[in-house]
Amino acid sequence: MKVLKITPAELDALMQQWQKQYVVFVPASGKSAAVSPDCAPGWKRMEAGSAPLFLPVGPTPASVKAFYFPQPETLLTYTLDNNHPDKALMRESLKPEAMQVVVGVRPCDAGSVALNNLPYSEDPHFQANRRRTALVGFTCDTMLSTCFCRQMGGSPMAQEGLDLALSRTEDSFLVTVVNEKGASLLAGLDLTVAGEAELSALAVRRQEMAASDSAQLATLKAAELGRLYDAPQWQALGDSCINCGACTFICPTCYCFDIQDEVVWGQGRRIRYWDSCMFPLYSLHTSGHNPRGKKVQRTRNRFLHKLKYFPDRFGPFSCVGCGRCVQDCPVNIDIREVMNDLTNDLTNLTALE
Amino acid sequence: MTTVNEKIGEEIRVQARKMLAEGAVVAVIGYGVGSLPMTARPMVARRPEDCDKLIWSSFCVLNLANYLPEVLKSVEPPHGPRDPKPPEDSLPRVAVLATGCWSRNIVVQIQEHQVARTRVVVMGVGSRGMVSRRKVESLFPGKEILRVEEGDHDLVIHGADFTETINRWSVVRDNCQTCTHPDPVLVDVRIGDPVSERKNPKPFKQVEEIERLSVDDRWAWFTTEFSTCIRCYACRNACPLCYCPTCFVDDDKPQWVGKSLDTVDTGLFHLLRAYHCAGRCTDCGTCETVCPMGINMRMLTKKLNKDVLNLYGLEAGMQPDAPLPLTTYTLDDPQKFIVTEAPSAKEGE
Numbered sequence: 258m259k260v261l262k263i264t265p266a267e268l269d270a271l272m273q274q275w276q277k278q279y280v281v282f283v284p285a286s287g288k289s290a291a292v293s294p295d296c297a298p299g300w301k302r303m304e305a306g307s308a309p310l311f312l313p314v315g316p317t318p319a320s321v322k323a324f325y326f327p328q329p330e331t332l333l334t335y336t337l338d339n340n341h342p343d344k345a346l347m348r349e350s351l352k353p354e355a356m357q358v359v360v361g362v363r364p365c366d367a368g369s370v371a372l373n374n375l376p377y378s379e380d381p382h383f384q385a386n387r388r389r390t391a392l393v394g395f396t397c398d399t400m401l402s403t404c405f406c407r408q409m410g411g412s413p414m415a416q417e418g419l420d421l422a423l424s425r426t427e428d429s430f431l432v433t434v435v436n437e438k439g440a441s442l443l444a445g446l447d448l449t450v451a452g453e454a455e456l457s458a459l460a461v462r463r464q465e466m467a468a469s470d471s472a473q474l475a476t477l478k479a480a481e482l483g484r485l486y487d488a489p490q491w492q493a494l495g496d497s498c499i500n501c502g503a504c505t506f507i508c509p510t511c512y513c514f515d516i517q518d519e520v521v522w523g524q525g526r527r528i529r530y531w532d533s534c535m536f537p538l539y540s541l542h543t544s545g546h547n548p549r550g551k552k553v554q555r556t557r558n559r560f561l562h563k564l565k566y567f568p569d570r571f572g573p574f575s576c577v578g579c580g581r582c583v584q585d586c587p588v589n590i591d592i593r594e595v596m597n598d599l600t601n602d603l604t605n606l607t608a609l610e
Numbered sequence: 611m612t613t614v615n616e617k618i619g620e621e622i623r624v625q626a627r628k629m630l631a632e633g634a635v636v637a638v639i640g641y642g643v644g645s646l647p648m649t650a651r652p653m654v655a656r657r658p659e660d661c662d663k664l665i666w667s668s669f670c671v672l673n674l675a676n677y678l679p680e681v682l683k684s685v686e687p688p689h690g691p692r693d694p695k696p697p698e699d700s701l702p703r704v705a706v707l708a709t710g711c712w713s714r715n716i717v718v719q720i721q722e723h724q725v726a727r728t729r730v731v732v733m734g735v736g737s738r739g740m741v742s743r744r745k746v747e748s749l750f751p752g753k754e755i756l757r758v759e760e761g762d763h764d765l766v767i768h769g770a771d772f773t774e775t776i777n778r779w780s781v782v783r784d785n786c787q788t789c790t791h792p793d794p795v796l797v798d799v800r801i802g803d804p805v806s807e808r809k810n811p812k813p814f815k816q817v818e819e820i821e822r823l824s825v826d827d828r829w830a831w832f833t834t835e836f837s838t839c840i841r842c843y844a845c846r847n848a849c850p851l852c853y854c855p856t857c858f859v860d861d862d863k864p865q866w867v868g869k870s871l872d873t874v875d876t877g878l879f880h881l882l883r884a885y886h887c888a889g890r891c892t893d894c895g896t897c898e899t900v901c902p903m904g905i906n907m908r909m910l911t912k913k914l915n916k917d918v919l920n921l922y923g924l925e926a927g928m929q930p931d932a933p934l935p936l937t938t939y940t941l942d943d944p945q946k947f948i949v950t951e952a953p954s955a956k957e958g959e
Contacts, residue, residue: 298837298838298839299838313752314752314754315754328840329869329870399754401754402646402756403646496652496677497652497654499847499848499900501842501843501844501847501900502841502842502844503844503900506840506842507902517862517869519870528869528870530870531841536843536860537860538860584646585902587672587899587902588651588652589644589645589646589649589650590651591645593645594645
């Protein structure tokens with residue numbers, strides 16, 4: 258992979274250049290005054306001459322999920338106008354084709370795209386968004402105490418899922434051109450190629466930061482978590498949980514949705530919007546029966562989906578360790594504690610046998 | 611030296627353990643240690659040995675009355691929908707920690723028949739004001755807070771490369787700073803010392819600032835403030851007033867509110883939620899505190915609290931025997947808000 262050097266001033270100029278060609282999104286600092294329909298909360302659309310990139314320590318306030326799985330996304334449109342020959346005929350809605358460049362992405366979020374791509378591999382909407390989105394990421398110099406990407410098999414220096422990966426050096430950035438899409442973002446630019454010393458320093462950092470704590474991951478993966486379905490800890494979690502959707506909505510790897518028709522003045526659209534397994538309505542059957550009618554069942558489901566059902570079906574865990582849910586859960590439910598408790602329970606179970 | 615909150619914590623553990631051991635209650639709703647600095651985790655102690663985990667701090671920000679109806683229900687012996695409900699006084703009792711505003715919410719829950727008074731043991735704690743984690747974090751931009759030591763009047767903030775002492779009251783939540791009733795109005799078991807009423811000449815200062823704006827500026831404030839809402843409903847689910855089996859936003863026959871992030875839908879959700887809380891909200895600040903996007907939706911309920919106080923002279927949960935202002939009709943109800951035609955035309959009807 259080609260590694261180039263870019264100074265902060267050159268990066269600003271380059272972003273201004275992208276802004277002319279593409280739709281560019283950057284993390285929002287504070288409240289964005291007017292959220293445009295194509296922009297998710299927590300991000301803002303870059304405008305000409307806007308301030309330099311604001312990059313918080315740790316993950317961006319909102320994950321990149323909304324660029325692939327917008328909230329909401331119009332799937333079909335139709336008219337209910339009686340005089341229209343195509344009345345009630347569903348038409349695929351026109352998808353925006355313009356390339357969007359998301360700048361300021363952290364490695365954890367970049368990894369989440371690949372995970373969501375597993376259930377959505379045949380979803381035309383997700384795939385179309387994937388084709389038109391380029392991720393320009395920054396590897397992490399500092400990890401927050403809530404970051405646990407290394408426990409989930411990731412790394413703060415990882416570049417998987419990014420198109421351009423920038424790593425800070427003393428006075429500038431090293432840009433790793435991860436793929437063709439990344440190369441196209443740098444087309445026509447004359448950047449210096451990184452020297453041997455810089456490359457080896459980068460390799461050393463990457464090596465040092467690589468996944469270190471995957472023992473727990475292996476224990477959880479090898480075990481039959483279904484045996485802990487009735488473990489007492491779920492009751493305690495269910496007691497604390499208020500069943501809001503904060504964790505699922507800020508989670509980069511939660512991808513559940515619901516579909517609904519909205520009709521305004523005879524013009525209809527079928528939208529898909531984020532849903533959360535924390536909501537009682539999520540699993541409510543038409544009959545009135547709810548297989549997850551109790552709070553504790555819903556709380557348990559969220560964790561077991563991430564740690565058992567998803568890996569059973571697709572392989573990896575459905576978590577990248579960004580720590581957003583740990584930071585923002587209104588009642589401080591901490592997935593790291595849940596994983597620790599499950600691991601301990603499993604160890605105890607094995608010891609008993 | 612033991613701080614006031616540590617002493618309160620110890621009393622909570624002693625009293626809770628005693629009540630559970632004696633069988634006076636079957637569950638105690640309280641707070642346990644959080645996994646991050648400046649957090650505390652709501653928990654339910656069901657066995658005497660669980661009580662060792664109970665704590666009290668300046669970070670107990672979620673209103674525990676929120677859990678009360680559900681925990682009460684969970685400890686009832688199972689009965690089918692057609693079985694007669696056993697009499698309330700034969701059902702197991704639950705203890706709950708309550709500060710001023712939380713206890714007022716319990717009063718509202720009793721007035722609204724969500725909670726039976728005989729089944730609740732209120733462990734009353736005078737509130738010294740809860741600290742806003744966001745306010746503290748905003749004092750240290752770009753830095754991570756790794757540990758916070760709590761004194762009676764100071765907080766010592768530790769980061770990787772700094773230690774700083776800040777005044778506790780300066781980072782107390784806005785709603786606690788303007789609170790006038792910090793002491794519980796309903797107490798069965800007193801924890802710690804009572805706290806006296808606070809004088810506050812301008813309890814609605816923040817609301818009045820917004821009221822003074824022009825219509826356009828108020829609209830701009832509203833649309834900006836709520837633009838980042840992700841409809842996770844943390845505000846609703848954390849609120850002790852929101853106990854409807856089906857919330858109006860979840861209803862789809864008829865559907866009152868759209869599900870997308872359209873400004874109209876998001877705004878409608880927040881406005882309707884606030885109006886559902888009119889005359890019932892105690893300004894406990896939980897909605898604002900739990901919002902992952904930092905939206906100050908409390909301004910809406912605070913404005914309605916002001917209106918209810920001006921129109922009916924009532925504050926929610928302060929008068930257990932007074933009728934609820936908005937579910938009771940009296941002939942002298944203020945009705946200035948009713949749009950009428952010219953007085954002469956009305957008289958001619």
